[in-house]
Amino acid sequence: MRMLATAACLSLLAAAAFADPLPSWNAGETKSAIIGFVEAVTDPASDEYVTPADRIAVFDNDGTLWSEQPAYFQLFFAIDHVKKMDESQLTSDALKAAAAGDMKALMATGEQGLLEVLAASHTGMSVAAFKDSVASWLDMAVHPTTGMRYDAMVYQPMLELLSFLRDEGFATYIVSGGGIDFIRVFSGGAYNIPVSQVVGSSLVSDYVVENGTPMLMKTPDLFFLDDKAGKPVAINHHIGKRPIFAAGNSDGDFQMLEWTTSGEAPSFGLYVHHTDDDREWAYDREGHIGVLNRGLDDGPERGWYFADMAKDWAVIWPAE
């Protein structure tokens, strides 16, 4: 009986030792580099060992953990919100274009127009009411070209990477240009990342007490834009430590990868490269979002790795 139990234990251990922590990643340089890095920083006998408290990993969201085409999903949320507004509330060309679902006309109204659409859906309500509105939308809305739920368009290989890092003692954070209150609605369900580990852009919130009930009200004023050089600033503000692992997909993530890989500890910089026009979208140096120029030019000499979606990923979304 004891021998049988011992044999069962050994076989479990062997299975664990040989189990592939990243089954949706094809064999190749990037997969090997990720696994090698994690093994080195978690091996107490290694020169590269990093104590668990310092194993901080940061991930961009749009285009890194879930898709971002043909427009940021948060913009679709905003447009869907405007579509439900009364005609009398559609007081600008941008709001009218959004309500008509005319993306071309909306884009023609420029940044100011987009801000109007975002303001209509994101402000003048409490944080709690906003989150309820996002949750209802996520439950009903589908992506215009795939017909999938938006939160089903997360990348299976990145879900495996997040789990692998957490299994190895890392704390995983989202550091996104998207809205912090928006992402917190699905960060737990989609990524198993608690709301306290979501960093993002945000509007100014006001604390108001109405009839004895305190509320946090969302105002139209920008509090913090968590993009480019803002990302290291927000990382310091929220986390208070320099990460040792960073993943992004655009030049908006360049400074986050730069900051992460400039410390004294061993570190890893990863770019998700959108190369797969058959299964997802192919884009990098040109386009209206997710532009990746400097990362492609300077990343390799900085020792950063690229996940070539067509080559490195056996699966894109979990449903496949």
Next chain:
Amino acid sequence: MRMLATAACLSLLAAAAFADPLPSWNAGETKSAIIGFVEAVTDPASDEYVTPADRIAVFDNDGTLWSEQPAYFQLFFAIDHVKKMDESQLTSDALKAAAAGDMKALMATGEQGLLEVLAASHTGMSVAAFKDSVASWLDMAVHPTTGMRYDAMVYQPMLELLSFLRDEGFATYIVSGGGIDFIRVFSGGAYNIPVSQVVGSSLVSDYVVENGTPMLMKTPDLFFLDDKAGKPVAINHHIGKRPIFAAGNSDGDFQMLEWTTSGEAPSFGLYVHHTDDDREWAYDREGHIGVLNRGLDDGPERGWYFADMAKDWAVIWPAE
């Protein structure tokens, strides 16, 4: 042998069951209420049960976790920094007063003067250099009247409360009007609170790359004042959930306690009341810091508890 081991286990369990989690708190209404609350929210059979992920506890720092008299310890840090500056750098009355250690003259320069002294010690350097400067100061400086290290003037009963809450599955956060980068230097050593769970006031940081080396530079511009109505806003920004336990000592903490105790979940509001002029300092309704008026007036009817330092605390600082 097996019976002996079982007996040893049972006796350990019994000891744990009867061990007082708050040995430095005298028996009384407040101690009983704290223990009763924690037992209720952690008992799966209780109507008041709160899932571990929602057990968030927030603590003010100055006057709640450590002393704050005769002035905020962060101000002593700033003054000690100015004392080491060259005379040619003392370009204002406030800086001259600080360098001379003349608190009365410094206070006479008003808020503007204090900001000048803070700017001299807190800005124009990287976050990393600032933290080094705070760490060196903490290792050398002593309090002007007690002669103790500043980080030895933490409250033993509150250390026990932090540990008790964590043992019962709470995440403990500092939510302070003091500087986030300042507090993070000692939050781990003094309170066993990781830097990611420190929320505080902050200056704008700039991300700059000099000769290929990225740095976060502290500027003189205020980014966020984490006081009064700012505390619930910062709690939402950093933690993303409403706490169920909040402790403070002044009207600057009123909104934090109000927000914490206005949710649907069971909650606890605690005010540390400085009543002990023999062992610490006695102050509440009047004074230049730590003013507690509204809390004393409205706290009782809101069901908040008061830790009367003279009556409820057997010990103030750990060294006693």
